[in-house]
């Protein structure tokens with residue numbers, strides 16, 4: 001499942017680029033946080049296939065283990081910092097169920 005991850009990174013890059021100084025008009029829809037090239041977000045981006053499997057069931061344990069198998073606190077922090085790198089369903093889960101904002 002490499003291809004969807006690559007697509008997401010490219011999408012995130014385009015969103016990031018459109019938010020660059022001088023291009024302000026596209027900023028308003030890019031509210032969800034995502035720094036696609038940061039260490040903080042790498043696991044969130046690579047976890048997308050895992051999220052797709054577990055977010056529909058909203059099993060928090062499994063969802064957090066998608067990002068960090070050992071430390072749910074770190075996993076939650078990374079999701080909250082980077083959920084903009086993920087699909088809409090994951091973004092909704094992050095804001096509604098994890099309480100990220």
Ligand SMILES: *[C@@H]1O[C@H](CO)[C@@H](O)[C@H](O)[C@H]1NC(C)=O
Pocket residue numbers: 059060061062
């Ligand atoms: C959530 O996933 C964990 C780990 O796989 C499992 O032990 C637990 O029973 C699941 N909880 C629910 C509510 O399905």
